[in-house]
Amino acid sequence: MRKKGGQVQGAVKAQYERFPYPPPVESLSDDFLSGRVGTDGCPSRDFHMYWPNQTMRGDLDILVAGCGSRQAVETACNLPAARITAIDLSQSSIDHSRKLAARHGIENIHFQQMSLLDVAELGRDFDLIICSGVLHHLPVPEAGLAALRGVLRRDGSMALMLYGRYGRDSVYLFQDIFRRMGFSPDTVTDDDLAGMVDLVRNAPAGHPHRLRQGLFSNFRPEEVVDLYLHPQDRPYTVPDILDLLDSTGMRLQRWVRQSAYWPRCSGLAERALSERISRLDERQQWAIAELYAADINRHFFLACRDDRLEDTYRMDFSGGDFISYVPELRWCLSQDARMDGQPGREIGVDFAHVKASRLALDVTQAAVVSLVDGRRSVGDIIAALAPAGEEALALSYLREFFHELWLFDFVLFQTPMRSSA
Structure with a gap:
């Protein structure tokens, strides 16, 4: 194996040999095994966040780059039909992962000790690359991301986590x-x-x-x-992340918990300057939301190659295809009576690592949400709710309402099938 990264890579490897991370466990938790909690980067429940234009499937080729002591095992547990390759600098971390996989009878993982800088030596490519908390520990993160891009399929996705500066x-x-x-x-x-x-x-x-x-x-x-005490630790801001992606032939697909990055979903929506902020391009809005909150310590996001067709992952709430979109509620969404006692419902999502999003719905909005089942299209919902002759008005209403639900992380969509191939 070629040696890259010099003294820093050696120091990082030595740290994880002595202190495997995350702290090893003897078995996966009951909460995890029962599905009450998931693992970062795994598309088992949010498949259409990664590939809104595809039918859900589990037989994915997945690379877990920097698998640590259990991430690949958690991913394999969630996706038993997937073919998973797990790499890490630390032999100790790999040994812990192998032991954990054996404990649960998991056999769909190939483990290999190596640097992600050498990933081309695997001689294969992947639908999904999960790289959580690794790139910011490299002396040259751009080199690491470029290496991963080289083994990502054109329609593939990367699930990435980088430390947040503020x-x-x-x-x-x-x-x-x-x-x-x-x-x-x-x-x-x-x-x-x-x-x-x-x-x-x-x-x-x-x-x-x-x-x-x-x-x-x-x-x-x-x-x-x-x-x-980590020997190499570089945090990122929103502009830093976008620059990193731009410099390596990658694009941002979306923020995983995107409500934290949109001013209209935060306290900024009630401020006097909110309208002016809303007129800025999305990159400036994301940066402002991060600066205003000043509390994002980890950025979770999806990225793809810059030659992947945008309409295979971008939502277009104003286009002609919107009526064929199929909305689905997020797996962690809750529905309760409104706290103010008014008619309707209150919905919320509560992800790990971030504050919960909540939204009070009126009676009409609650009726729309009640029809979202992952099978009905927007057109089907219009047919079920709109009086004859008011379909166009209903479509206009749903464009705005579903856009809001999407921004707040309450829904995902399956869109018409397309391919970058």
Whole structure:
């Protein structure tokens, strides 16, 4: 295997050999096995987020690049018909993953110790590449993403996670402190780790950590080392991510939890400047939403090759095809009585890593949502609800309403089938 990445790659590998990440588990949790929780990047329940123009299927070729101690096993558990290749720098992490797979009788994973920079040596390509929390640990993230692009099929998707700059401000303050004290993953002792935790727990009242302590409250040794002692850690803003994609022949498909990136879905919608913000292009709106919230510590997003046809993944709520879109409710959507006691319903989604989105629906909106079953098209819903002669008015109404539901992460759509091939 060719060696790339030099001293940094060696230091990262050494860290994960000593402190496998995420912290290994003996078995998958009951919540995971029952389907109550999922794993980041897996399309088992949100297939049409990745491929809205395709019929749902499970026989995917998947690469988990930087599989850690369990991500590939979780993915295989969710997609037993998939063919999964899992790579990682750390042999220790791979050994833990193999043990976990054997514990659950999972056999559809091929494990290989290697750098993602060498991924072309696999000699194959993939429908889906999952790379969560890896690129920001490379000396040159562009080289890593370019290598992954080289094995992604034209109609394929990447599920990526990169650290967020503003939500991790306290992390970098403590990293600087511990670096000045001479701590490193290869020499840190149990007493050192205990002292580090004591320092973090007792940060002054005005320290940024006090705003983020709910995000960074796991003090297991593997977590502390990965958070505060990692030898290579580069955070990203929205513009940084877009520049990274542009420089490597990639495009943003969408943010996974996109309501956090649209000003109209946040507190900005009620502000005096909201109309002016809404006139900006989407890139500027995403950047403003991130700056205003100032709390995104991890960016989860989907990306694809820049030669994939846009209408295989982009939603067009104003086009002629919209009437044939088939809406489906997100798996984590809840429906309750309105808290204000008014007629209608209140819907919400509660993802890990982000605050829940909630929306109060009036009676008409609730009736529309009640017909969303993953089989009826927009045209079918119009036929079921609209009086004769008012179909055009109903279509106009549903264009706006479904766009809103989509922005708030309440629905996905299956769209007419197309291919980039």
